[in-house]
Amino acid sequence: MASEHDNCHLCKEYLRDPVSIPCGHVFCSICLKTYWDHADHTGSYMCPQCRVTYNKRPTPRRVGGSRHSTLQRNSEPFPPPPPSPDYNVAGPQDVGCDICVGKKNKAVKTCLMCLASYCERHLKPHYESATFKRHKLVDEIGHLDRQICPQHQKGLELFCRTDQMCICVLCTVKEHKGHDMVSAEQERADEQQRLGATQAEIQEKIHDRLKQMEELKLAVDALKTSAQRALQECDKMFGDMMRSIERMQQEMAKLMSSNKRAALNSAEGHMERLNHEISDLKRRDNEITQLSRTEDHIHFIQSYHMLIAQTENEELPTVIVNPYFTFDPVNKAVSEMKQHLNEFGNEEMVKVAKTVNKMTFCQLEDGKKKRSFKAEEAPMYRSVHVHEPQHRDDFLKYNNPGRTRGRRVSHQL
Template identity: 85%
Template sequence: MSSDQESCHLCKEHLRDPVSIPCGHVFCSICLKTYWDHADPSGSYLCPQCRVAYNKRPTPRRMGGSRHSTIQRNSESFPPPPPSPDYNYAGPQDVGCDICIGKKHKAIKTCLMCLASYCEKHLKPHYESATFKRHKLVDEIGHLDRQICPQHQKGLELFCRTDQMCICVLCTVKEHKGHDMVSAEQERAEEQQRLGATQAEIQEKIHDRLKQMEELKQAVDALKNSAHRALQECEKMFSDMMRSIERMQQEMTKLISTNKRAALNNAEGHVERLTHEIADLKRRDNEITQLSRTEDHIHFIQSYQMLIAQTDAEELPTVTVNPYFTFGPVTKAVSEMKQHLNEFSNDELVKVAKAVNKMIFCQLDESKKRQSIKSDEAAMYKSVPVQEPQYREDFMRYNRPGRSSRGHRMAHQL
């Protein structure tokens, strides 16, 4: 065993019941056990000296036959008593004892007079000696330098209300002479009362904010349900309107077809009548031609009188055709109806948009807002202004992709 292994790395004293671990370092059995008992059970086990990590807690090997143990057993002086099993050392997050040399123990108290923190062992003089009777012990605190006056290196015991800062007794002589000063205890007591009122106010604000958040959540749910119902009802009404327009289109098609068919039937009747009349007239013309060629004078006279009498007695009706007949008025009427419908729908949609945009869902009450809130942060709570659509092109920008072909056809017709 080397000379540097004559003492335990943990307690800095002679080895008692030495044990070794796989990395080769030797410690007191009780020191090593206590050290690993206070290790993080979920982490690895480190060698206190070389910091080698073991995933599983190693089983120490006793060094009973070593020369050092033999010398220690034969020594006339008794070794110091072993440390208590609850012997705890200060970790990275703990406050260490300012008196311990080497590996420091956890501090359990801080003396505001000595401006030092002590472990259980080194704290005993403060309890046993009358010298420390006037010293004030508090639970260990970190950042002890904050308790010291940076100018006089004395403990901070007073509070200067004029400068709103903690000071030491020497500060009252010059720097804070004539200022309004009270003890730290008195200032703490008054601030403690204000702190309680502040805490009650904060709790009330928390309750108020939770209530507002719950109301906002309920309002959001109601808004979603209302928007869903409005979409369904509007889609149904627009579908009804499109079906009405389709019925109007069918009625207009039926009207044009009926009038066309009636006009054609009338024209066909006149054509048929004119055909018969032309055939009859041609027959008479043929009879007159044959009569003019006959050599029988009696037959000519008798037939001529009959033909003349028949021709004079018969008057053929005249068929008058309107060269300006057209279905243009129908097209014009539909065009005017389209224009009126387009203007009416735009006006109504603008009215609806104005009415909806005037309804405020939620907003921040500016009168109760703290002055510390910046204007750009407050703007996050305001409603986003919506530009009201005025023309058909404005509404078409809100048209969602993927609409039915009938919807596009309807929009095109309008």
């Protein structure tokens, strides 16, 4: 007689073409493949024997030269294929039939009158017998204890609006006597309407987030184009200057590049935030859709208030794009600097630095504040105050790598 180690845990037969998995357990190759094929839709693969879970489907390793494989080949030249595992049996994450004895099959329906879940075989009386004609069947649910009044052990059928809780019929006699009470169906119908309004609000926020995302993307494209065009025009003007202004040309390119990088970093940060908010809103919208379709009134009522409170208390800041953001003032300043190079060269470079540092791109605005733009000054993101150069010696500090290596201008979004 073969020992337990010679048998497959799934088919209970001699191991055929044995394979092992990382936890060390051995199964028939076909049994393990069939077992994990059924788990592909969940993305979680569990060892049938020790219940160790793998997030990624492991690659089984063939076990060769085993004693039971040799006995099997000698005694059965053409062994029949092993029986397929019974996947109707409820697993750890399934809702089991309350009627089955021993191994419980998976439940397919739950009766809200019986407060029990049934597999296909034990569900037949509810379809065939007139006794169960008025019973309410819903998709299987695994929280029947939440359907029962903890005080009277009766099914929850009513909703007390005074105390905002689900109650049973016996609760109306004493604990909730004289309170404003309606049926669970009526309360669900009323809250369903409010839930629809909440979902519409979330969808409007999603639309607004997507619109802001599109505006921000367009602004970023315009920003890149403007920066590229300004760089090209500046290069052309600097090309006509004498070699004595080559240092100033490099400083100009460095100044514009740093401000462009700061603006792009700000835009990327906002886009990442918008993506996160859009994903969160879509997830919440999906939760509301699933909640709207549930047939379990009690589960609906108990989950509704949490979703409503989360949405009503949320204030999403608005990302506003500055439509006047451009690098054109740089070109004007450079043109003026070209005309007065010999006498006012250093002073004009300071003007350029002041002009660029005052320009803003985008910022987060409180949703309660009104949006406003001014052509002269459109506040989009706040810049940390930086000491601006006033004299030639101050300006030369920007060209000293040793003194500027640790200096960074950070922008407050």
